[in-house]
Amino acid sequence: MKGTILSIAPDANIIDITNEVPAQDVMGAAHILAGVVPFFPVGTVHLVVVDPGVGTDRRGIALSINGQHFVGPDNGLFSLLVNRRQPDRIVELDCEQFWLTQAPSSTFHGRDIFAPVAAHLATGRSLDDVGSRIDDLSTMHWALPITDRQGIQGWVVHVDAFGNCITNISRETFEAIRERRAFKCYAGNAILDRMANTYAQAQPGDDLMLFNSEDALELAINRGNASEMLDIRKGTSVNIVFLDDRQTDGDV
Amino acid sequence: MKGTILSIAPDANIIDITNEVPAQDVMGAAHILAGVVPFFPVGTVHLVVVDPGVGTDRRGIALSINGQHFVGPDNGLFSLLVNRRQPDRIVELDCEQFWLTQAPSSTFHGRDIFAPVAAHLATGRSLDDVGSRIDDLSTMHWALPITDRQGIQGWVVHVDAFGNCITNISRETFEAIRERRAFKCYAGNAILDRMANTYAQAQPGDDLMLFNSEDALELAINRGNASEMLDIRKGTSVNIVFLDDRQTDGDV
Amino acid sequence: MKGTILSIAPDANIIDITNEVPAQDVMGAAHILAGVVPFFPVGTVHLVVVDPGVGTDRRGIALSINGQHFVGPDNGLFSLLVNRRQPDRIVELDCEQFWLTQAPSSTFHGRDIFAPVAAHLATGRSLDDVGSRIDDLSTMHWALPITDRQGIQGWVVHVDAFGNCITNISRETFEAIRERRAFKCYAGNAILDRMANTYAQAQPGDDLMLFNSEDALELAINRGNASEMLDIRKGTSVNIVFLDDRQTDGDV
Numbered sequence: 001m002k003g004t005i006l007s008i009a010p011d012a013n014i015i016d017i018t019n020e021v022p023a024q025d026v027m028g029a030a031h032i033l034a035g036v037v038p039f040f041p042v043g044t045v046h047l048v049v050v051d052p053g054v055g056t057d058r059r060g061i062a063l064s065i066n067g068q069h070f071v072g073p074d075n076g077l078f079s080l081l082v083n084r085r086q087p088d089r090i091v092e093l094d095c096e097q098f099w100l101t102q103a104p105s106s107t108f109h110g111r112d113i114f115a116p117v118a119a120h121l122a123t124g125r126s127l128d129d130v131g132s133r134i135d136d137l138s139t140m141h142w143a144l145p146i147t148d149r150q151g152i153q154g155w156v157v158h159v160d161a162f163g164n165c166i167t168n169i170s171r172e173t174f175e176a177i178r179e180r181r182a183f184k185c186y187a188g189n190a191i192l193d194r195m196a197n198t199y200a201q202a203q204p205g206d207d208l209m210l211f212n213s214e215d216a217l218e219l220a221i222n223r224g225n226a227s228e229m230l231d232i233r234k235g236t237s238v239n240i241v242f243l244d245d246r247q248t249d250g251d252v
Numbered sequence: 253m254k255g256t257i258l259s260i261a262p263d264a265n266i267i268d269i270t271n272e273v274p275a276q277d278v279m280g281a282a283h284i285l286a287g288v289v290p291f292f293p294v295g296t297v298h299l300v301v302v303d304p305g306v307g308t309d310r311r312g313i314a315l316s317i318n319g320q321h322f323v324g325p326d327n328g329l330f331s332l333l334v335n336r337r338q339p340d341r342i343v344e345l346d347c348e349q350f351w352l353t354q355a356p357s358s359t360f361h362g363r364d365i366f367a368p369v370a371a372h373l374a375t376g377r378s379l380d381d382v383g384s385r386i387d388d389l390s391t392m393h394w395a396l397p398i399t400d401r402q403g404i405q406g407w408v409v410h411v412d413a414f415g416n417c418i419t420n421i422s423r424e425t426f427e428a429i430r431e432r433r434a435f436k437c438y439a440g441n442a443i444l445d446r447m448a449n450t451y452a453q454a455q456p457g458d459d460l461m462l463f464n465s466e467d468a469l470e471l472a473i474n475r476g477n478a479s480e481m482l483d484i485r486k487g488t489s490v491n492i493v494f495l496d497d498r499q500t501d502g503d504v
Numbered sequence: 505m506k507g508t509i510l511s512i513a514p515d516a517n518i519i520d521i522t523n524e525v526p527a528q529d530v531m532g533a534a535h536i537l538a539g540v541v542p543f544f545p546v547g548t549v550h551l552v553v554v555d556p557g558v559g560t561d562r563r564g565i566a567l568s569i570n571g572q573h574f575v576g577p578d579n580g581l582f583s584l585l586v587n588r589r590q591p592d593r594i595v596e597l598d599c600e601q602f603w604l605t606q607a608p609s610s611t612f613h614g615r616d617i618f619a620p621v622a623a624h625l626a627t628g629r630s631l632d633d634v635g636s637r638i639d640d641l642s643t644m645h646w647a648l649p650i651t652d653r654q655g656i657q658g659w660v661v662h663v664d665a666f667g668n669c670i671t672n673i674s675r676e677t678f679e680a681i682r683e684r685r686a687f688k689c690y691a692g693n694a695i696l697d698r699m700a701n702t703y704a705q706a707q708p709g710d711d712l713m714l715f716n717s718e719d720a721l722e723l724a725i726n727r728g729n730a731s732e733m734l735d736i737r738k739g740t741s742v743n744i745v746f747l748d749d750r751q752t753d754g755d756v
C-alpha cells in the first residue's frame with residue numbers, strides 16, 4: 001500500500017497509526033480510528049483497511065468529515081466516527097481510472113483500490129472525482145450501549161497493549177445516567193466499584209475504572225493486565241448497575 | 253539504521269515495509285520483498301537486512317533492477333526477485349568510505365554498512381561509487397517448486413498475520429501443469445481441493461486455496477487461521493496431485 | 505501523538521524507533537534510547553514515552569545533550585544517556601501554552617504534553633520557551649553494574665527480538681577489570697566462558713558472549729533464542745568471576 005501511494009503521491013507524508021489491529025477486527029479498528037481523528041490536522045487522508053469482506057460486493061467508499069478524508073470498505077469501520085459527526089459527503093468508489101488497475105486483486109483492495117484513491121485525494125483530487133455520491137453508509141449496532149435509568153449495558157471494544165479494556169460507554173452517557181449514585185460494574189470475573197482519574201490512584205495490582213484519553217470508560221489494573229487478570233476480552237459485556245439507595249459524593 | 257540514514261540523507265522518506273520478519277527468516281523476507289517491489293516507484297532504494305551470517309565472510313551487495321536499488325547481505329534475500337528479472341547491475345560493497353565507520357560492528361552491518369550505503373544511493377550516488385561489479389549473487393533452491401506432469405511439490409514460504417499460508421507455487425506454474433484437471437492438495441493435516449477467487453467464497457471456517465495478490469498459491473480458511481487449524485508452518489511441504497480421470501470445468 | 509505533532513509541525517519527519525517496548529519497561533526503553541542516540545543527527549528531537557506514573561506528580565522534562573533534544577517523563581528513562589554525557593540543559597515542562605490543552609488527560613501525557621512540546625522544539629522553539637530550568641533529573645541505580653577486582657555483578661536490561669540478552673555491563677568496564685584473565689559468567693541456567701566477535705563464531709546452538717553494536721555485553725546463542733534456552737529474562741542477574749590462576753591470551 002505504501003508503494004502504491006508513493007508511486008502516485010511521491011511527497012505524501014505517510015504515518016502508520018497502527019498495524020496491530022487483530023485480523024478481521026472491524027470493531028477494534030473503528031474504535032482506534034475514532035480515537036485518533038480529532039488530533040490530526042485538516043487535510044489528512046485516513047486510509048483504513050480492515051476488510052474481511054474483500055472480494056464480495058461490499059462497497060468501497062470515501063467520505064469527508066470536518067476537512068479530513070477517509071477511504072476504506074463500507075463495513076462499519078466508520079460507525080463511531082459518523083455517530084459523533086455527520087459526514088459532509090460520502091461517495092462510492094466507482095471511478096476505476098483512479099485505481100491501480102481495472103482488474104483489482106480479489107484479496108487486496110487496500111493496495112489496488114483504497115491506497116491509490118487515498119493517494120489521489122492527497123494530491124488534491126476531490127471526492128467527486130473518485131466516486132459517485134451516496135447518502136449513507138453501513139453502521140454497526142455495537143457502536144452504542146443499551147441504557148435505562150437503572151443501568152448501562154455496554155461491551156469491550158478494544159483491549160490495548162497494556163491489557164486495559166476500553167468499552168463503548170462514553171463519559172457523557174455514564175454521567176448523564178448516573179446522577180451521582182454509587183454503582184457496581186460487572187465484567188469478566190470482577191465487580192468494580194471504584195472510579196479513578198489515573199492508574200496510579202489504585203494500588204499496584206488493584207482494579208479501577210477511569211475515563212481514558214478519548215473519554216471512553218476503561219477497566220484497568222494499575223501496573224497489571226486487566227484483560228488477563230479479570231478474564232475480559234474484546235466483546236465481553238460490561239454491565240453497570242446504579243444503586244438508588246446509596247448516594248456518593250463523587251469519587252473523583 | 254534510520255538514524256544513520258537521516259544523518260546522511262536528511263530528506264529521505266523512510267518507509268517501513270515490515271519489522272515483523274521472524275528472526276533469521278531469509279526465505280520469508282525474500283517472499284515479502286518480491287511481493288512489494290512491483291508497487292514502488294523508480295528510484296526507490298530497498299534496504300533489506302535479515303542477516304544470520306553477519307560478521308562472517310558473506311558479502312554485502314547492492315543491485316539495481318528496473319530503476320530500483322537493493323542493498324543487503326548476499327545470502328539469498330534477493331533470490332525471488334532475480335528469478336523474475338535479471339539484475340541490471342550487481343556490486344560488492346567494498347568502498348569503505350561510504351560506510352558509517354571503517355571498523356564496522358561485527359553484529360550490525362545493517363546500521364554500519366547497509367544503511368549508510370542505501371542513504372548514499374538515495375542522495376544520488378551510483379552503484380559503481382559504492383562497490384565493485386560482480387557477475388552473480390547467491391540464490392536459494394527453495395525459490396522454486398519441483399514439478400512434473402503428475403503434480404507439484406512446493407512449500408510454504410510465509411505465514412501472514414491472518415494465518416494464511418503462502419507457498420512458492422505461482423499461478424503460472426500451477427495453471428501450466430494443471431491443464432484443467434481436478435486435483436488434491438496435501439498440506440499439514442488437510443487435503444484441499446477447492447479453488448476460490450476470494451476468502452468469502454468459502455463458508456466461515458472452511459478451507460480454500462486461492463492465488464493471492466502476488467499471484468502465489470495461498471492456503472487459507474475464511475475468517476480462520478489456516479496455519480493453526482491445518483497445522484501448517486513456514487517450510488511445510490505442499491503436495492499437489494492432479495487427477496487424470498477427473499476433468500473439471502474450472503472451479504472459479 | 506503523531507497527529508498532535510503534525511498539527512503543530514506539518515513538515516516534521518517522524519521516525520518510529522520502536523513501538524515494541526513492553527508495557528511499563530522503563531529500563532528497556534532507557535537501554536534502547538541510549539543505543540540509538542549516537543546515530544541520529546544534531547537537531548533530532550527524541551520523544552520518549554514509557555510512563556507508568558502518568559497522572560501522578562512525576563515531572564515532565566525536556567533536556568538537550570550534544571545538539572539533540574529529549575522529551576518525556578522524569579522517571580529514569582534518561583538514566584543511561586546522562587551517565588554517558590552530562591546534559592547541557594534540563595527544563596521542567598511547565599509552560600502550558602505549549603501543551604495540547606490546559607486540561608491534559610490524566611492517562612496520556614504523551615499525546616497532550618510531550619508530543620506537542622516535542623513538535624514545538626522541532627519547529628525551532630528553545631528549551632527555555634517550553635519549561636523552567638532545573639538542575640537534575642531522576643536516574644536509576646540499575647544503570648550501572650557492581651564491580652570489584654574479583655568480578656562484576658550486572659543484570660540483563662533488555663531481551664531483543666532474537667532472544668539475545670543485553671546486559672548493563674559495558675566493554676570498557678569489562679576490559680578494565682578483566683586484565684586478560686579467564687572468567688566464568690553465571691546467568692540463568694548457564695555458565696558461559698567464551699567470548700566471540702560475532703554470533704557465527706559459535707556452532708549453531710552454542711552459547712557465546714560478545715560485545716554488541718553498542719559495546720554492551722550480550723549473552724547469545726548462535727541461531728537460537730538465548731533468553732528461552734538459558735532461562736534468562738530482563739532483570740536476571742549476570743555474575744562474572746575472574747580466575748586469577750588462569751591467564752588467557754585473549755579469546756578474540
